[in-house]
């Protein structure tokens with residue numbers, strides 16, 4: 001099958017690039033002596049998880065319990081659910097933990113250890129629980145100098161049915177950097193803060209089995225990982241227009257595009273409209289701090305070559321593209337096809353039911369994407 005045989009919009013996965021991206025992160029983890037626990041929220045796909053954990057233990061990070069269940073059913077049973085746990089999810093987590101070799105949870109709340117300990121005691125299991133640390137993103141996590149940063153690990157360690165899994169952070173603020181020098185400084189800060197904080201906890205007599213860090217920009221930039229036990233990058237497996245603009249990768253490392261058809265053209269307004277809008281691409285604004293006019297994605301031809309166009313506006317199922325150049329406008333007739341390199345591949349992938357796997361010019365397979373919560 002070729003790209004002209006697919007119904008549009010459709011996700012297209014360049015297998016050679018996925019393998020190359022997987023290989024680079026695997027080499028970094030091996031040469032740094034750390035566990036690779038990729039965040040599978042990026043792809044939610046068992047075949048891709050198998051590719052990226054080849055030669056590793058198969059440990060994964062997930063962002064929903066539905067993902068955890070789905071991957072556990074497909075043989076991945078060492079999972080960290082990396083969103084803070086709340087009591088409404090204790091039942092599901094306990095049920096899942098029974099079916100996993102290891103399901104680790106995270107918290108930054110002083111009340112959670114006692115409540116979770118009670119739920120684990122009633123279920124007759126022991127749950128590993130991480131302290132979520134804020135290394136500057138300010139989304140979730142406790143700051144290392146806050147009193148809870150010592151109090152929560154103590155409460156976890158003192159619980160009968162919890163084990164203290166270690167410290168975990170995510171440097172999501174790296175997405176707002178404006179140069180690779182800034183990303184490198186931030187990556188060093190993420191690592192040094194976490195290694196230093198683990199040292200403080202150890203100095204207090206606590207065992208800290210794991211120091212877990214990771215975001216794609218910081219993992220791509222970091223100079224060494226001494227003192228760190230595991231990395232959890234997610235986006236690196238596809239990359240996207242955002243990461244390439246930030247400098248985490250090259251544009252030809254980006255593995256995921258959305259195949260779309262031209263459904264309308266307007267010579268007077270110098271625009272064409274494609275059948276990929278906000279649902280097919282996502283409304284992520286991209287690296288606007290670096291490229292204010294990045295729109296909702298870069299427009300490529302079917303072979304993947306740049307057309308130097310952006311998806312300038314989206315509504316639910318329409319994407320509008322301004323086309324000044326006459327030769328390009330001539331190419332983009334109704335029914336012709338383009339591929340869009342979207343701003344944020346994780347959000348794009350999550351809206352589709354499957355990947356069309358491209359090897360060379362052939363679509364060789366279709367891989368299912370887990371959906372829902």
Ligand SMILES: Cc1ncc(COP(=O)(O)O)c(C=O)c1O
Nearest residue numbers: 039082170215216232233234235
């Ligand atoms: C807790 C956590 N860990 C790891 C990641 C992976 O980050 P990235 O997709 O930048 O690699 C994320 C992404 O949101 C996350 O929230």
